[in-house]
Amino acid sequence: MNIHFYKYQGTGNDFVIVDNRNGEYSSLTTQQIAHLCDRRFGIGADGLMMLENHADYDFQMKYYNADGREGSMCGNGGRCLSAFARQMGIEKPAVKFIAVDGPHEASFRENGWVNLKMQDVDWIEVGNMYFYLNTGSPHFVKFVTDVQEVDVYEEGRAIRYNERFAAEGTNVNFVQEMDKGIFVRTYERGVEDETFSCGTGVTAAALTAAPAETGEYTIPVETIGGHLEIQFARNGERSFSNIWLCGPATLVFEGNINI
Numbered sequence: 001m002n003i004h005f006y007k008y009q010g011t012g013n014d015f016v017i018v019d020n021r022n023g024e025y026s027s028l029t030t031q032q033i034a035h036l037c038d039r040r041f042g043i044g045a046d047g048l049m050m051l052e053n054h055a056d057y058d059f060q061m062k063y064y065n066a067d068g069r070e071g072s073m074c075g076n077g078g079r080c081l082s083a084f085a086r087q088m089g090i091e092k093p094a095v096k097f098i099a100v101d102g103p104h105e106a107s108f109r110e111n112g113w114v115n116l117k118m119q120d121v122d123w124i125e126v127g128n129m130y131f132y133l134n135t136g137s138p139h140f141v142k143f144v145t146d147v148q149e150v151d152v153y154e155e156g157r158a159i160r161y162n163e164r165f166a167a168e169g170t171n172v173n174f175v176q177e178m179d180k181g182i183f184v185r186t187y188e189r190g191v192e193d194e195t196f197s198c199g200t201g202v203t204a205a206a207l208t209a210a211p212a213e214t215g216e217y218t219i220p221v222e223t224i225g226g227h228l229e230i231q232f233a234r235n236g237e238r239s240f241s242n243i244w245l246c247g248p249a250t251l252v253f254e255g256n257i258n259i
């Protein structure tokens with residue numbers, strides 16, 4: 001099978017994207033998707049997305065983790081797929097699409113940023129030195145004093161495979177508060193490694209790092225792969241709305257692969 005693909009990245013979280021609006025890639029198997037995402041034997045990516053048609057939205061987002069299995073919501077992926085939809089001719093100042101966690105909206109800025117509206121959050125588990133919440137994907141958030149010192153692979157893996165999370169898995173974020181904003185490093189379920197940036201993860205981290213007072217906030221976030229901003233309204237102790245994940249989304253290259 002010959003596949004025409006596009007490679008995108010958003011702050012170093014990278015994706016293979018295919019245009020599946022005519023259904024030609026619907027038969028891709030878990031093994032084939034894992035192969036396409038393999039960095040040595042395939043194209044290489046943290047995940048694969050398909051652009052699909054939907055009767056009520058500009059498009060539908062299908063997201064698979066690098067292990068080839070369908071994932072929960074991917075924030076950086078949603079930003080990249082919106083940029084891709086625009087490249088494919090869905091040209092509007094803002095697009096509306098449906099993903100596994102519900103509807104989203106994305107708007108395009110002149111500086112090349114793609115800003116993605118996330119689902120409201122009204123539940124956060126507050127534990128001893130950690131937070132656990134769902135921003136479209138499940139995220140464990142741990143605050144640390146020096147995030148560069150953390151062995152994200154080993155520590156993230158230990159939490160992801162502990163008794164509580166082993167079956168379903170979780171993404172694990174390590175967060176350091178900076179003079180302005182936060183620095184976040186993430187171990188991703190489904191990639192089973194640290195990625196350079198995780199959109200739903202930095203969103204989860206920003207919500208938990210926000211001041212306790214209700215109000216509107218913009219939290220600057222640094223990741224290994226670059227700079228993002230999270231905007232939101234805090235309505236109560238555990239309730240947030242109008243959440244926007246903002247940052248760059250870039251086409252890297254396109255090509256063909258035979259599998």
Ligand SMILES: N[C@H](CCC[C@H](N)C(=O)O)C(=O)O
Nearest residue numbers: 071072074075076198199200
């Ligand atoms: N990189 C993604 C998160 C993917 C979530 C995935 N790892 C899962 O838990 O299924 C993001 O930018 O939000």
